[in-house]
Amino acid sequence: METTTLSSPKTKPLQQLPLRMHHHAYTTDDHEANRRFYEDVLGIPLTAMYIEKELIQGEWIELGHAFYGLHDGSALAFFNFADENKQRIWKAREQSLFVHISMLVEASTQAEIKERIAAAGMESFIMEHGICTSLYVKDPNGLLVEFTVDHPDATGIAAEMAERAQRDLKRWVAGDRTPNNRWRPDVADGNAKG
Template sequence: MSQPLPLRLHHHAWITDDQEANRHFYEDVIGLPLVATWTEREVLSGAERAYSHALYGMADGSALAFFQFADPKDQEEFKTDLNYTPLRHIALKVEKETQEAILKRVDAAGHADANAHVLDHGFCVSLYVTDPNGLILEFAVDHPDVKQIDAERRATAHADLARWLAGDHTSNNHWR
């Protein structure tokens, strides 16, 4: 029995220490428009707290959202410091022209900490950029045969996982 799937990502939330630096990066450099800023006071974890919640929109109506608390103690309590790994990232589908334009804007903005680089995964080509908060963004351009690739992976997804779990770690990515 198949279950209904979520319709789309609504938003992904993160903490920022500087809403304006964050706005500049996402709106002026990456090109995502600031579509809403909610300023709130509410009880969170047993205390009333003031915060802002800024959302940057994508074409499908979803958003990347960033919180900043007015009180530095609250900011520290809710901060999302995580051990760095390049595998923890948000991947966004883009067209090749969009990916190229983002890379040019990142380079022009001089964000040395952005660590912008491109990797060809075979099934997609990805631009990786690190934002001012340490969040890694992936801007992925699908392979021209993405429908065929998707159909093949869906057809063998369970068998591939079972094979991996059984100890067979042979690559099944023949698009590289």
């Protein structure tokens, strides 16, 4: 089997990249608590609820599969297994805060979501990443949900980072941990390698 190395990539990009996210799936222990959070607190509508029997790893599993619609036609999807033991097993496979979803929003939408979260008595936090500003909240399932406002020059930043992506990856693999996000406030003091 041939492998691709960082020094000489052999794979070509797809002729056409995926069009957009179709959906992001996660489990939920309680569809109604989940609906209240996404629909009533955040204002993201429930657009479909499939009740299914699905063949998973050779076994027919009964599950409820809810979709909450986003502006571009993509969705947040949540599974709940009818069998509580299977629900527990599948949920345990999900990971930490690094497993999260991020949705692009306008600054006004981020502010509205922040107000809605506070009005619901929930906690959220904001992180300034330089390239974007993100509002984070945990949903009833423990999934971290991020609402991201891009930097005003997001297109220019993306072009610059794409041009240097291979070089930066090689640098990381070689052990060079010098930050390169010069837009982030905590590295804007000249410590970033640009």
